[in-house]
Amino acid sequence: MALSDLTQPTLSRLRGAADYVTDWMTPTVRLGVTGLARSGKTVFITALVRNLVEGGRLPFFGPAAEGRILRAYLTPQPDDDVPRFPYEEHLAVLGRDPPDWPESTSRVSQLRVTVEYLSRSLLKRSFGIDRLHIDIVDYPGEWLLDLGLIDLDYRDWAAGACALAQDARHRAIAAPWLAHVAKLDPDGPADEQAARAGSQLFAAYLRAARSAGFDGAGPGRFLMPGDLDGSPLLTFLPVPVPEGASIRRGSLAAMLERRYDSYKEHVVMPFFRGYFSRIDRQIVLVDALSALNGGDAALADVRRTLAAVLAPFKVGTANWFLALMTRRIDRILFAAAKSDHVHHASHARLEALLADMAHEAADRASIAGADIKLMALSALRATREAEMTRANEPLPCVVGTPLPGEQMAGRTFDGRETAAIFTGDLPAGTSGRSQATAVAAARDVMVIRFRPPRISAAESSGAAAPWPHIRLDRALDFLVGDRLA
Ligand SMILES: Nc1nc2c(ncn2[C@@H]2O[C@H](COP(=O)(O)OP(=O)(O)OP(=O)(O)O)[C@@H](O)[C@H]2O)c(=O)[nH]1
Ligand SMILES: [Mg+2]
Incomplete structure (x- = not known):
């Protein structure tokens, strides 16, 4: 019914x-x-x-x-x-x-x-x-x-992050942070300045790794601090603790471990639970x-x-x-x-x-x-479809109003005119070929941003x-x- x-x-x-x-x-x-x-x-x-x-x-x-x-x-x-x-x-x-x-x-x-x-x-x-x-x-x-940090303790996280930094692709960009870590004694006294400088070097490394497309160890808020920018919750860094050694109270490692745990408790867990x-x-x-x-x-x-x-x-x-x-x-x-x-x-x-x-x-x-x-x-669909012909070949196009400033073939759009765009052919899936080939093929695909469609307030029926x-x-x-x- x-x-x-x-x-x-x-x-x-x-x-x-x-x-x-x-x-x-x-x-x-x-x-x-x-x-x-x-x-x-x-x-x-x-x-x-x-x-x-x-x-x-x-x-x-x-x-x-x-x-x-x-x-x-x-x-x-x-x-x-x-x-x-x-x-x-x-x-x-x-x-x-x-x-x-x-x-x-x-x-x-x-x-x-x-x-x-x-x-x-x-x-x-x-x-x-x-x-x-x-x-x-x-x-x-x-x-x-950051969800991956939940069941990782400081010692394991630090060991993992330092091992990753030794990877051939990471080593060069991690060098300033690794050089700083080499000067630190995890069993030495808790040194606030060393932690602060080290966390900044570590964050710079994470950002560089990310823009180079390498896997990073996180934490995510080092990359996207949001409202935590400058917060003490972000003043920690991975410093390897020798295997078998205990973390002594009052030591640098103890301070970093406490901060790492606070980050998990005050940032990661609330997101996870909530x-x-x-x-x-x-x-x-x-x-x-x-x-x-x-x-x-x-x-x-x-x-x-x-x-x-x-x-x-x-x-x-x-x-x-x-x-x-x-x-x-x-x-x-x-x-x-x-x-x-x-x-x-x-x-x-x-x-x-x-x-x-x-x-x-x-x-x-x-x-x-x-x-x-x-x-x-x-x-929210911003385009309709049309077919153009070029040299007797049908070209499937999308038609829309490109946003002001969008460019195509040396032309800059003003945000008012409509344009029919042949976006190019997408590469077939990456399986069986290298991702790089697909990426290279996709670079030829035109991505133009369009204005949202104009939507009339109400139809004659009132709906x-x-x-x-x-x-x-x-x-x-x-x-x-x-x-x-
Ligand atoms: N043509 C088209 N563009 C879209 C569509 N959805 C989103 N966009 C474009 O993508 C942009 C980002 O969309 P948002 O919904 O703001 O994305 P978001 O994930 O909320 O972005 P942040 O809030 O910055 O994280 C928009 O400003 C549009 O330009 C869609 O369905 N069609
Ligand atoms: Mg949004």
Whole structure:
């Protein structure tokens, strides 16, 4: 039975009945939305919420296609200490004339959408309307990198970081920090100045390693300090403690160990407990085209993020604590965001490239305990497609309004004119060929940033105009569809 089959009085009776369902009985699904900076988190959440709350074209989102969603609305989110995701502000920016993309955000935020729906099960339906809270949590993918520190003590972390720095590729950039460490005596007196100078040299090494695309040891906040910039929580560094030697109270090693433990206790664990361990479903957005264009460093960053999300699901994982605490997550979606940047003829290749990145991140370990899916999507589609012909060859193009300042073939766009862009062919997946070949091929792919689409306020029927997207409905179906059954 579709929603349209229900008569108005039946609907209002059902709605009335639903009001008796007290809030604490309402099930909740926590949806984590993450990805590296600029990967499309804010736009994804804004579009997802807009499509639920105002209605959208969602033919592949089962509960909506079956007409079982009665309404969806924003409700106060339960965690008072987490800033609310400023949905209305982002909507306003996207609704400007001409429309703009929302500003970059660097902190965690959260939003609760409540969905009232009719169950598929006639028995459940006879009890009235069902409700589901969807708590959406937006957090930086860079924070995931620290989860690996949780079950690593200072001694092991320091030994690992120093061993990595001896690696041929790392040695040169690690030299200033290693030279400083060589002068330090871990058993000597705790020396604040040595710790401070050393932590700065160590942070400089981590940053250099990252921009060169090498694996870094972390911690993540040395790279992205956020509100911890200059904090004493970041004045530590790895100094190897000789095997078998105990750490003497009052020594330099004891001070560094204490600070390392504080970092874990005050930075890593609150993130882990407060956010990561409470997530049921996770979407990781990847700006695959920019990563390919960005070369080794950008690709290594993406791989690290994917690996951090997959770490708890690796079979035989050494990180038992992480595995134990994360088993709530039962579905993970890796999504190549902004797929409207290329013609749909390239989407399968985009997905194949993402699959390769995820496969490498999984490090050939088998993954168990979570359903993993990959797809190319666009939360808010800024282009349409067209075909041009050049020398009798059809060229699949995307048409949109490039942002002011974007350049192509010596031309600089002013943010007003529309342009048809042949983005070039994406390389076929990297399997069977070297990643470097694929990266080189992808450098020929044109990535132009477009203005968001102009969306009319309301259609003549008075209903809000649906937002254009690519596969956002399939993403929603995978992430929450079964919870609305
Ligand atoms: N064409 C297109 N561009 C998009 C889409 N989603 C995001 N973008 C572009 O990507 C940029 C970054 O998107 P955001 O949603 O702000 O990314 P974010 O991950 O929240 O970024 P930070 O807050 O800086 O971490 C936007 O300003 C747009 O230019 C999309 O679906 N289509
Ligand atoms: Mg953001």
